[in-house]
Amino acid sequence: MKxxxxxxILFSGLIMxxxxxxxxxxxxxxxYRTMNDMEKFYNVxxxxxxxxxxxxxxxxxxxxxxxxxxxxxxxxVSQDFYYDLKLLEKFSNRLVEDAIVIIPISYFSFDTxxxxxxxxxxxxxxxxxxxxxxxxxxxxxxxxxxKYRVLPILSAGEKLKAIISDYTPKNNLTESNNVYEYSxxxxxxxxxxxxxxxxxxxxxxxxxxxYLEELIEFAQYKGFRPILITxxxxxxxxxxxxxxxxxxxxxxxxxxxxYYSIPYFDYSQDPxxxxxxxxxxxxxxLNMSGRKVFTSRIIDDLSFYLRPNE
Amino acid sequence: MFFNSIExxxxxxxxxxxxxxxxxxxxxxxxxxGSIFFYASLMQPYLLLVLFGVMLATYVFGKLIxxxxxxxxxxxxxxxxxxxxxxxxxxxxxxxxxxxxxxLLLKAIFGKSIIPISxxxxxIGVSFYVxxxxxxxxxxxxxxxxxxxxxxxxxxxxxxxxxxxxGPIERANSLLPxxxxxxxxxxxxxxxxxxxxxxxxxKKVVIADRLAExxxxxxxxxxxxxxxxxxxxxxxxxxxxxxxxxGYTDMALGTxxxxxxxxxxxxxxxxxxxxxxxxxxxxxxxxxxxxxDYLFKPLQMRMRNWKSWGSVIALLITFFISxxxxxxxxxxxxxxxxxxxxxxxxxxxxxxxxxxxxxxKLNGTKxxxxxxxxxxFNLVSFAWIFFRxxxxxxxxxxxxxxxxxxxxxxxxxxxxxxxxxxxxxKFDLAVAAFSLAxxxxxxxxxxxxNEHLLRLQKKPIYIRWVVYYFLVMWIALFSATGSQEFVYxxx
Numbered sequence: 001m002k003x004x005x006x007x008x009i010l011f012s013g014l015i016m017x018x019x020x021x022x023x024x025x026x027x028x029x030x031x032y033r034t035m036n037d038m039e040k041f042y043n044v045x046x047x048x049x050x051x052x053x054x055x056x057x058x059x060x061x062x063x064x065x066x067x068x069x070x071x072x073x074x075x076x077v078s079q080d081f082y083y084d085l086k087l088l089e090k091f092s093n094r095l096v097e098d099a100i101v102i103i104p105i106s107y108f109s110f111d112t113x114x115x116x117x118x119x120x121x122x123x124x125x126x127x128x129x130x131x132x133x134x135x136x137x138x139x140x141x142x143x144x145x146x147k148y149r150v151l152p153i154l155s156a157g158e159k160l161k162a163i164i165s166d167y168t169p170k171n172n173l174t175e176s177n178n179v180y181e182y183s184x185x186x187x188x189x190x191x192x193x194x195x196x197x198x199x200x201x202x203x204x205x206x207x208x209x210x211y212l213e214e215l216i217e218f219a220q221y222k223g224f225r226p227i228l229i230t231x232x233x234x235x236x237x238x239x240x241x242x243x244x245x246x247x248x249x250x251x252x253x254x255x256x257x258x259y260y261s262i263p264y265f266d267y268s269q270d271p272x273x274x275x276x277x278x279x280x281x282x283x284x285x286l287n288m289s290g291r292k293v294f295t296s297r298i299i300d301d302l303s304f305y306l307r308p309n310e
Numbered sequence: 311m312f313f314n315s316i317e318x319x320x321x322x323x324x325x326x327x328x329x330x331x332x333x334x335x336x337x338x339x340x341x342x343x344g345s346i347f348f349y350a351s352l353m354q355p356y357l358l359l360v361l362f363g364v365m366l367a368t369y370v371f372g373k374l375i376x377x378x379x380x381x382x383x384x385x386x387x388x389x390x391x392x393x394x395x396x397x398x399x400x401x402x403x404x405x406x407x408x409x410x411x412x413x414l415l416l417k418a419i420f421g422k423s424i425i426p427i428s429x430x431x432x433x434i435g436v437s438f439y440v441x442x443x444x445x446x447x448x449x450x451x452x453x454x455x456x457x458x459x460x461x462x463x464x465x466x467x468x469x470x471x472x473x474x475x476x477g478p479i480e481r482a483n484s485l486l487p488x489x490x491x492x493x494x495x496x497x498x499x500x501x502x503x504x505x506x507x508x509x510x511x512x513k514k515v516v517i518a519d520r521l522a523e524x525x526x527x528x529x530x531x532x533x534x535x536x537x538x539x540x541x542x543x544x545x546x547x548x549x550x551x552x553x554x555x556x557g558y559t560d561m562a563l564g565t566x567x568x569x570x571x572x573x574x575x576x577x578x579x580x581x582x583x584x585x586x587x588x589x590x591x592x593x594x595x596x597x598x599x600x601x602x603d604y605l606f607k608p609l610q611m612r613m614r615n616w617k618s619w620g621s622v623i624a625l626l627i628t629f630f631i632s633x634x635x636x637x638x639x640x641x642x643x644x645x646x647x648x649x650x651x652x653x654x655x656x657x658x659x660x661x662x663x664x665x666x667x668x669x670x671k672l673n674g675t676k677x678x679x680x681x682x683x684x685x686x687f688n689l690v691s692f693a694w695i696f697f698r699x700x701x702x703x704x705x706x707x708x709x710x711x712x713x714x715x716x717x718x719x720x721x722x723x724x725x726x727x728x729x730x731x732x733x734x735x736k737f738d739l740a741v742a743a744f745s746l747a748x749x750x751x752x753x754x755x756x757x758x759x760n761e762h763l764l765r766l767q768k769k770p771i772y773i774r775w776v777v778y779y780f781l782v783m784w785i786a787l788f789s790a791t792g793s794q795e796f797v798y799x800x801x
Contacts, residue, residue, distance in 0.1 A: 001330075001495045003497070004495075004497055004500050004501070011775070011778065011779075014779065015779070015782050015783065015786070018779075018783060019783075019786060022787075123791055141316075142316050142317075143315060143316045146316065153787065154786055154787070154789075155791065156787070157737055157738075157791060158735060158736070158737030158738075160787060198531075
């Protein structure tokens with residue numbers, strides 16, 4: 001028994017030692033540090049006047065680096081209202097008292113399915129382990145805590161190669177062109193819209209609606225000014241949604257805005273963007289140029305609410 | 311708590327240490343309470359009641375059967391005991407299926423719903439220990455096995471944690487004596503047990519879970535695919551379910567071996583079988599031998615006067631039950647029936663086949679063997695379509711579109727690439743391909759299941775440790791991102 005336990009301890013030590021060593025090399029790589037755009041959360045500034053939360057539509061729509069206002073982009077790809085709320089709660093002390101909180105709402109924001117896409121869910125959920133305390137993590141598990149927080153090497157997957165040869169993962173945020181040819185837009189727009197429509201699952205509606213309400217109420221409780229926005233898309237995208245769908249969507253968001261007495265701006269079919277693919281990365285996400293144009297537009301449109309950054 | 315969870319990695323050493331430091335006469339208490347705790351960790355309290363009901367009913371009827379000398383009375387008691395177990399199984403697992411189909415039938419006749427549809431409830435493990443309980447009652451009735459007088463050991467026989475969720479379905483004469491044996495620390499068993507467990511974990515988290523991502527993508531949206539993706543996903547599922555279930559079994563056997571208990575190995579390189587009948591002698595062995603001993607043989611005996619047709623009918627009934635055992639859905643019934651049909655055809659076609667091989671001088675040739683392996687694998691894979699599909703409609707869509715557009719897909723490299731990746735990145739594909747190639751080499755070079763692990767243990771320590779090291783590191787670094795439930799937990 002003694003001999004066995006000794007060998008077991010020795011072997012476990014060897015494995016742990018190797019994993020810790022590889023982990024320490026991995027967390028220093030650019031590939032890990034820039035993964036999922038999480039790095040920005042380690043440098044959240046103070047006195048933020050305007051923030052946006054949201055998923056990829058928000059991530060690609062706002063660029064506050066121009067310095068006209070002190071803003072910050074809390075969006076992450078596939079982020080739902082639950083994590084919008086948790087991030088706002090965590091960083092609320094960095095915001096000025098009457099800061100503007102932009103809440104982007106897309107056509108399918110209320111229908112995010114979590115558990116159904118196990119793999120994506122785990123990956124997307126995993127990124128918050130390094131940022132939020134366990135009680136704030138949706139469906140917290142010790143196994144994921146080990147994988148994403150304690151030893152991220154265990155969830156590195158193909159990024160393992162960065163230990164040997166470091167690299168910066170491709171980031172579409174720096175892209176200033178449309179990835180599609182003009183002729184491809186109708187087909188790609190239809191594909192994307194169909195995929196978004198196919199993913200709509202009404203069983204998540206109420207849960208997501210509750211989190212949106214909590215988010216608005218939290219922002220108002222803190223004295224912030226929440227604003228609902230639907231970011232620009234192209235006609236090749238929104239044209240695939242039926243009039244009835246768009247009418248229902250618009251009426252739903254307007255009713256939420258009216259209930260909380262907050263403004264709602266719908267840019268999804270805005271004439272300045274709808275037929276300008278050069279401002280988009282694809283058919284419904286803005287590229288770097290589009291982001292700058294849209295952020296300027298938003299600052300103008302919200303000038304009534306904003307204080308100038310002096 | 312599943313074998314591949316962190317909770318199990320804490321539970322197992324804890325239960326082992328308590329077991330080790332407990333005197334022999336109390337060790338069954340440690341294992342029994344550990345098993346109950348393990349089953350209770352599913353957080354479904356009614357399952358504990360069901361387990362207790364099965365234990366108690368089977369124990370009592372086992373004693374009653376053994377106490378009677380009159381054959382007729384013994385038989386009557388056996389049927390009552392087996393009936394109680396079957397009633398529990400039907401109540402837990404088949405009521406929604408029965409009421410749903412009855413409702414459909416009555417709706418067609420009367421034009422409206424008359425009976426309420428029973429809700430689906432979680433019944434993890436029930437099919438396995440109910441079949442084990444029935445085998446015990448049968449063995450006591452046939453006087454192959456004495457009835458167990460100690461309720462504690464009997465309860466442990468039914469609920470022993472390594473096999474309660476997913477088998478193997480153990481016979482009393484194999485497991486009960488082992489549970490009663492005094493425990494002595496055995497270095498070889500500890501080493502080989504841990505190695506077997508780790509090997510099973512590798513199959514599950516590196517191969518099965520990775521392939522599951524591809525399979526789930528295609529079968530979860532069967533409408534959206536035609537041709538190559540369906541073929542790839544179907545073959546991938548054949549491998550996924552094998553790696554998943556045999557991985558689980560390795561982990562169960564490895565765990566039990568730490569306690570000096572040898573459970574029945576459920577697999578013996580099933581995809582190298584040269585016929586569907588042989589496949590069933592190599593796949594889920596504890597279940598197929600149960601079917602053979604308690605269902606097929608008695609049926610065949612009853613119909614022996616019908617010669618080949620007796621066997622054919624017995625096969626069809628047996629595999630119909632086998633399908634139903636796997637799940638309360640028509641997809642499983644058809645899957646089972648297909649296997650029955652394959653074998654029934656083989657029985658009837660055998661004389662002709664013999665003549666044909668003789669005429670072609672193929673008997674005993676390697677070509678014939680490879681051809682048979684190839685055909686069997688394809689027949690089995692085809693049947694898996696029904697097993698995996700979410701509905702009969704999906705299964706029929708998959709079958710109808712299996713070859714649609716295949717020519718175009720094979721003709722264009724970019725379409726081919728897209729069809730083969732199916733959402734898995736290059737990295738995942740490379741890991742899956744490498745791990746699979748490794749497994750295939752082992753399957754072909756082994757003469758019995760997991761023989762490579764036995765061979766490894768005879769190697770010098772420096773070779774062993776290098777292999778152990780790489781195996782564990784491979785699991786740690788290359789496990790699939792999304793952990794999946796074991797496929798057979800549903801049954």
